[in-house]
Amino acid sequence: MELYIHIPFCKQKCNYCDFLSWNGEAKQREEYVQALLKEITAVKEKKEVTSIFIGGGTPSILEPQQMKRIMEGIHEKFKLREDAEITIEANPGTITREKLEAYRTCGINRISFGLQSIHEDELKLLGRIHTFKEFEESYHMARQAGFQNINIDLIMAVPNQTMDRWKETLQTITALKPEHISAYSLIIEEGTPFYEMDYEFSEDLEREMYEETKNYLKKQDYQQYEISNFARPGYSCRHNLGYWDREEYLGLGLGAASLIDEQRWNNTRDILAYLSYANEPEKIRINQEVLMEREQMEEFMFLGLRKTAGVSVKKFQEKFGDDIKTVYGRQLEKLTRDGLLEYDEHRVWLTERGISVSNYAMAEFLFDDE
Amino acid sequence: MIEQSKIRNFCIIAHIDHGKSTLADRIIEKTGLLTSREMQSQVLDNMDLERERGITIKAQSVRIVYKAQDGEEYIFNLIDTPGHVDFNYEVSRSLAACDGAILVVDAAQGIEAQTLANVYLALDHDLDVMPVINKIDLPSADPDRVVEEIEDVIGIEAQDAPRISAKTGQNVEEVLEAIVKKIPAPVGDVNAPLQALIFDSVYDSYKGVIIFCRIKEGSVRRGTALRMMATGAVEEAVEVGYFGAGQFIPCEELTAGMVGYITASIKNVADTRVGDTITDDTNPCAEPLPGYKKVNPMVYCGLYPADGAKYPDLRDALEKLQLNDASLFYEPETSIALGFGFRCGFLGLLHLEIIQERLEREYNLDLITTAPSVIYKVHKTNGDIIELTNPSNLPDPAEIDYMEEPMVKAEIMVTTEFIGPIMDLCQERRGEYQGMEYMETTRALLTYHLPLNEIIYDFFDALKSRSRGYASFDYEMLGYQRSELVKLDILVNKEEVDALSFIVFSGTAYERGRKMCEKLKKEIPRQLFEIPIQAAIGSKVIARETVKAMRKDVLAKCYGGDISRKRKLLEKQKEGKKRMRQVGNVEIPQKAFMSVLKLDDE
Numbered sequence: 001m002e003l004y005i006h007i008p009f010c011k012q013k014c015n016y017c018d019f020l021s022w023n024g025e026a027k028q029r030e031e032y033v034q035a036l037l038k039e040i041t042a043v044k045e046k047k048e049v050t051s052i053f054i055g056g057g058t059p060s061i062l063e064p065q066q067m068k069r070i071m072e073g074i075h076e077k078f079k080l081r082e083d084a085e086i087t088i089e090a091n092p093g094t095i096t097r098e099k100l101e102a103y104r105t106c107g108i109n110r111i112s113f114g115l116q117s118i119h120e121d122e123l124k125l126l127g128r129i130h131t132f133k134e135f136e137e138s139y140h141m142a143r144q145a146g147f148q149n150i151n152i153d154l155i156m157a158v159p160n161q162t163m164d165r166w167k168e169t170l171q172t173i174t175a176l177k178p179e180h181i182s183a184y185s186l187i188i189e190e191g192t193p194f195y196e197m198d199y200e201f202s203e204d205l206e207r208e209m210y211e212e213t214k215n216y217l218k219k220q221d222y223q224q225y226e227i228s229n230f231a232r233p234g235y236s237c238r239h240n241l242g243y244w245d246r247e248e249y250l251g252l253g254l255g256a257a258s259l260i261d262e263q264r265w266n267n268t269r270d271i272l273a274y275l276s277y278a279n280e281p282e283k284i285r286i287n288q289e290v291l292m293e294r295e296q297m298e299e300f301m302f303l304g305l306r307k308t309a310g311v312s313v314k315k316f317q318e319k320f321g322d323d324i325k326t327v328y329g330r331q332l333e334k335l336t337r338d339g340l341l342e343y344d345e346h347r348v349w350l351t352e353r354g355i356s357v358s359n360y361a362m363a364e365f366l367f368d369d370e
Numbered sequence: 371m372i373e374q375s376k377i378r379n380f381c382i383i384a385h386i387d388h389g390k391s392t393l394a395d396r397i398i399e400k401t402g403l404l405t406s407r408e409m410q411s412q413v414l415d416n417m418d419l420e421r422e423r424g425i426t427i428k429a430q431s432v433r434i435v436y437k438a439q440d441g442e443e444y445i446f447n448l449i450d451t452p453g454h455v456d457f458n459y460e461v462s463r464s465l466a467a468c469d470g471a472i473l474v475v476d477a478a479q480g481i482e483a484q485t486l487a488n489v490y491l492a493l494d495h496d497l498d499v500m501p502v503i504n505k506i507d508l509p510s511a512d513p514d515r516v517v518e519e520i521e522d523v524i525g526i527e528a529q530d531a532p533r534i535s536a537k538t539g540q541n542v543e544e545v546l547e548a549i550v551k552k553i554p555a556p557v558g559d560v561n562a563p564l565q566a567l568i569f570d571s572v573y574d575s576y577k578g579v580i581i582f583c584r585i586k587e588g589s590v591r592r593g594t595a596l597r598m599m600a601t602g603a604v605e606e607a608v609e610v611g612y613f614g615a616g617q618f619i620p621c622e623e624l625t626a627g628m629v630g631y632i633t634a635s636i637k638n639v640a641d642t643r644v645g646d647t648i649t650d651d652t653n654p655c656a657e658p659l660p661g662y663k664k665v666n667p668m669v670y671c672g673l674y675p676a677d678g679a680k681y682p683d684l685r686d687a688l689e690k691l692q693l694n695d696a697s698l699f700y701e702p703e704t705s706i707a708l709g710f711g712f713r714c715g716f717l718g719l720l721h722l723e724i725i726q727e728r729l730e731r732e733y734n735l736d737l738i739t740t741a742p743s744v745i746y747k748v749h750k751t752n753g754d755i756i757e758l759t760n761p762s763n764l765p766d767p768a769e770i771d772y773m774e775e776p777m778v779k780a781e782i783m784v785t786t787e788f789i790g791p792i793m794d795l796c797q798e799r800r801g802e803y804q805g806m807e808y809m810e811t812t813r814a815l816l817t818y819h820l821p822l823n824e825i826i827y828d829f830f831d832a833l834k835s836r837s838r839g840y841a842s843f844d845y846e847m848l849g850y851q852r853s854e855l856v857k858l859d860i861l862v863n864k865e866e867v868d869a870l871s872f873i874v875f876s877g878t879a880y881e882r883g884r885k886m887c888e889k890l891k892k893e894i895p896r897q898l899f900e901i902p903i904q905a906a907i908g909s910k911v912i913a914r915e916t917v918k919a920m921r922k923d924v925l926a927k928c929y930g931g932d933i934s935r936k937r938k939l940l941e942k943q944k945e946g947k948k949r950m951r952q953v954g955n956v957e958i959p960q961k962a963f964m965s966v967l968k969l970d971d972e
Contacts, residue, residue: 004931187925207921227924243931257932266932287934302940303933338898357898357923363943 001047001260002242003078005036005070006253007059008271011094015127016155018189020255020269021057032271033066035278036253040073043281045250045260049078051085051239054108060090064102071106080107085238087112087151093130095138100145110237111142112151112180118169122158127193139176149235151180156213157206158186159199166209167216174220179235183213184228207356214352226307227355244303246296262291293320294367297327301365305341305358310349324348331364372445374627378553379584381449381464383492384474385482385842389504393474393536393545394450400542401434401446431467431570431582431629433612433619438550446549447613447629449569462491463644467569467584467629470498470553472545473520477503477511477533480519481809483783483844489524500552501528502545507535515810523809558626563655564588566624566632566648568598573693577609579636580618583648584629586659591623595651596634599658603641604651605634642693667699667715668776668847669722669826670759672740672869673729674711676949676960680735681710687733688712691725698725703760707869707953708738708963713760716742719826738951738963741872744822747774747850761871764857767908774850776822779804781844783815788837792816795836799824800875819848821875858883860890861904861911865954869963883913886965893962896920901956 009024009032010017024032052074059067067088074080087110088103103111117123118132142150152173156166173181185206188194214224222230226244229237242249251258254274257266265288267281268274277283291299297320304311316324325332325343332348335341340354340361354361384390431449438444449464465471471492475485492499501520503513513533520528532544570582590596594607611620612630624630636642647658675684685702692698699715716722722742729735741761748756748764749771758764780801784792786808793803796818804817820829825845833841856879860870870890874882883905890903894917905913925936950957 185924203921243933249931251931255932257934259931264933266934299933299937302936340898355924357920359923359925359939359943360898360920363940363947366940366944 001045001049002239002247002249003049003052003074004239004249004251004253004256004258005052005054005059005074006251006256006267007054007056007062008032008254009061010056010058011061011091012127012129015125015193016186016188017127018192019057028271029062030066031275032254033062033070035275036070037073038279039252039281039284040070040077042279043077043250043252046078047248049074049080049084050247051242052080052087053239054086054088056089058091058094058114059088060094060099064096064099067099067108068102068106071108075107085110085149087237087239089114090138090142091130092135092138095141097141097145100142100147104146109147110149110151111147112153112182113139113142113178114153115173116153116155117158118172119165122161122165125159126155136176139178149180150178151182151237152176152178154181154183155186156183156209157201159194159197159201161201161209163205163209163212167212170213170216174217174222180229180231180237181217181222182229183217185210210356224308227358241307244306246299246303258285262296264289264291296320298366301328302362305348305350305354305362305365308349308355310343310347313343313346313348328365335361335364372625372628374557375555376442377445377447377556377627378470378549379447379449379468379556379627379629380470380472380549380553381468382472382474383485383488383499384504385476385479385484385488388474388476388479388482388485389536390474391450393472393502393504393534393542394448396536396539396542397446397448397546398432398434400539400546401436431613433614433629436546436550439547440550444550445628449629462495463569465492465495465497466567467582468495468497469556470500470549472549473499473501473526474504474536475501475516475520477505477513477516478508480512480516480813481523481783482842483781483815484842486524486781487844487846489526498552498554499524499526500548501526501531502548503528503531503533504536506533507538507540519810556627558585558587560589560626562587562626563653564590564594564648564650565655565659566590567659568642568644568646568648570644571642571693573690574633577633577635579633579642579693581632581634581636581642581648582613582629583624583632585624585626587626587655588650589623589625590632590648590650596632596648597651597654598641598643598646599649599654600643600646601641603636605636605641607632607634609633667697667717668822669716669718669742669744670713671716671722671742672703672705672708672711672760673700673714673726674705674708674738674740674869676736676738678709683733684712684729684735684737687729687735688714690733691728695725697721705740705762705869707867707951707958708740709951711738715759719830736949736960738869738960740869740963742826743873744776744826746776746855746873749773758873761857761873762868764873772852773855775853775855777819777848777851778822778825778845779848780818780820780825781815782818782833782841783809783813783843784837784841785813786811788840789814789816791836792833792841795829795832796820799829820845821851821853822847823873823875856907858886858912859906860886861902861906862890862894862958863899863901863954863956864904865956867953867958879907880912883907887913887915889965890962891915891917893965894956894958897956899955 008021009029010021011023086108088108089112091114115135116126116128120131154169217230222232224230225236248260249258250260251267254271255267255269265285268284268286274284313324332343339351341350350358350361382390382394434446436444436446449467473489475481489499503516505511506513517528532541532548534541534545565587566583566585568581568583572580574580590607590610592607595604596607597604609620610624610630610632611618618631649655675681688700697717700712703713704710719742726737726739729737743761746758748758750765750769751771782792799820801818801820804819807815809815833843854876855873856876858872858874858879859866887903887905896917897920900919901917903915904911925939950959
């Protein structure tokens with residue numbers, strides 16, 4: 001089982017962000033940590049934990065002692081596997097030496113930095129609170145503190161971005177030799193300031209940037225293993241791979257999603273409800289649904305095909321007792337004909353073209369309503 | 371038994387919006403069968419659609435009791451009639467059940483094109499026409515002028531026509547008294563063999579077909595052996611009765627002069643034909659009543675279920691609608707692009723739209739409608755003549771000698787300031803000017819001969835917009851005229867889409883083809899490959915657009931473990947796809963098939 005822990009606080013909301021986060025007061029942050037600890041104590045799911053991801057928001061906004069208490073709560077409650085990957089998301093500008101040391105001592109062994117761009121004007125446009133220089137300081141501090149597994153998040157197709165400027169970002173970042181790079185295309189979500197700006201980015205240029213990213217990172221010895229994720233050999237994010245492989249995970253904290261025993265649910269997104277009832281996890285769980293086998297199959301495909309390696313024919317057979325070619329023969333054939341997918345006796349995977357239009361391809365794997 | 375002298379069978383005729391339905395409401399209200407609280411805003415229009423559009427589609431009837439100033443009680447059978455030009459046929463069959471008609475004329479607007487058309491219909495049926503001047507409460511009302519107009523233009527006496535406001539109820543009593551005095555009582559021998567005219571029917575899942583009829587001669591009661599003279603079907607009457615407000619009220623018998631309903635456990639809708647005569651099988655009348663003016667559909671289009679599996683549902687729905695609407699024609703057809711569906715015939719475009727909406731609302735069907743077409747006559751070189759209702763069936767041009775298209779005589783009434791723009795419009799639509807008559811100093815009646823296919827799309831809308839709503843319009847069929855017509859085909863990714871083909875005047879083919887391609891480019895979403903859209907006449911391409919290939923459709927970010935968004939997105943995508951039709955390897959959305967209807971929007 002994996003654990004996801006949500007910290008819904010940020011110094012300032014970014015212009016593209018539609019995640020569940022806001023700028024909480026110190027007092028509310030402390031109340032939240034206490035509630036989170038109550039939830040950790042009260043949950044009944046007690047399987048061995050293989051990875052932890054502390055996400056947000058900006059988890060690094062919490063005080064060192066707060067993060068320590070959360071991790072102590074986790075260690076007390078759950079049995080962690082020896083080699084568990086434990087990631088924390090951090091924003092440059094919120095990181096201190098003290099915090100980094102605290103993370104190390106409580107077992108956190110991976111840091112994911114939200115940088116997005118090396119250019120100050122782009123950072124400003126995105127609504128980021130930090131400069132590139134601040135990031136560099138945070139990054140080196142993390143290395144000095146002993147972190148040997150670091151991810152850097154980048155965003156391409158930022159308004160007015162040119163190919164040259166995106167290449168500069170890629171070059172500068174690879175020179176720092178992080179173990180992992182996530183490169184997302186900016187998606188304009190409803191309800192974000194960007195949405196109001198009514199801005200459009202050239203689809204052609206965006207695709208060229210994506211191609212460039214793949215080619216360039218490959219040359220720099222970063223392997224693409226998912227639509228937007230690249231890693232040095234052995235440094236793929238195991239936690240995220242777990243989502244795409246449909247491993248079980250328990251979400252703790254506000255709005256966090258879970259998949260346990262083929263049931264999905266998420267915690268309430270209402271902070272007052274969460275603070276009041278965190279000690280009774282059943283009360284804060286909403287959207288609970290038991291997945292039928294057909295839904296499991298659909299998820300197996302549309303989550304698994306995000307990985308460049310695709311899905312395993314054998315795993316499908318083991319899980320569902322049916323051959324993938326029997327269940328999805330028509331779809332596999334059609335998508336192969338369209339040049340979007342390939343398969344052999346071991347795996348089914350999307351081609352590069354297939355990844356570019358993956359929504360189109362994945363939608364094929366949903367069954368018709370009866 | 372009710373004396374014939376105490377019965378009045380009448381309808382109300384008017385130009386659209388002159389207040390026909392409102393007057394009907396007031397009459398029902400004033401006769402005291404309903405309290406004000408029970409009144410729905412317009413009792414007769416009981417279909418949602420009618421209320422929304424403010425028009426009466428389907429003839430409805432009500433029987434009410436009026437205690438007149440002479441102290442006697444009179445039975446009024448008020449038979450509602452539709453007001454739109456498309457529904458002349460329904461007006462016609464309603465009129466056949468009446469002995470007189472109330473003509474409502476707006477005190478401000480005066481006589482309009484449909485006022486004349488309806489009056490002529492009523493006079494054709496030998497009805498006494500009794501004018502009423504409505505909307506006298508309007509500041510712009512000028513009843514004296516309107517009275518003069520009625521006398522001059524129509525030639526009926528109007529000096530003592532009631533001057534009322536149906537809206538406020540002012541002087542409506544005068545109308546009730548006038549009905550008693552001016553509408554003739556029915557005649558007919560109660561003891562003669564039964565002779566009843568079917569003027570409408572509805573289907574009820576418990577009672578079967580409910581026949582609305584006017585008893586001309588004789589009587590009918592429970593147990594009478596009914597024979598439908600045209601179809602020959604024989605059934606025993608189960609129930610007879612009359613029309614309360616919105617309900618059926620059974621009674622002992624219906625006798626000559628009365629209007630009412632009959633049920634007879636009739637399940638087969640084809641057995642009762644509106645316009646047929648019912649007689650007593652054991653004592654039949656010598657001959658049927660003269661049939662109604664027979665009407666033929668003038669506009670045809672293909673109707674297809676968006677979901678192919680709903681084909682039987684569509685067939686059942688059409689069958690039920692046809693029961694109430696004899697002017698609706700349908701027959702199965704198949705399209706390469708759309709699968710199984712029906713070629714349907716309508717009285718006009720409004721009729722088409724109403725049927726389409728009723729199918730969608732009342733029968734919950736999702737439909738694809740192809741471009742409406744008129745009936746073309748194709749004269750082949752071998753001497754054969756084909757009546758073409760579906761453009762796809764046009765023979766090879768080499769086999770065609772010449773083609774003819776239906777023409778109408780259009781009468782447009784317009785205030786003088788808009789004569790110019792309206793004449794321009796008629797010119798653009800290939801109209802031939804026939805003449806202009808001044809009704810009074812400020813209004814004129816323009817007469818044009820126009821091809822029907824030029825008015826079935828949006829002529830009415832254009833007329834209204836170019837006259838700021840002041841022009842009114844009516845038309846009648848003239849016959850066929852030879853014309854230079856071509857079939858315009860649309861090719862999507864080099865494949866002809868049969869459902870998008872249409873016949874067009876050769877002089878406007880280029881323009882139409884270009885607009886079609888532009889419109890389709892907007893309607894067809896990007897797909898995995900580039901899609902050329904072409905308009906062609908025969909093998910000659912006259913216009914082309916291209917839908918670029920889809921380069922990107924990807925959700926970059928995974929939202930932690932929350933996959934609900936991803937699933938929703940994919941489901942939406944899949945749902946969208948389901949609403950598309952596969953033509954070759956291109957998916958064409960349902961909307962695109964209808965786009966041909968709206969070419970002049972932009």
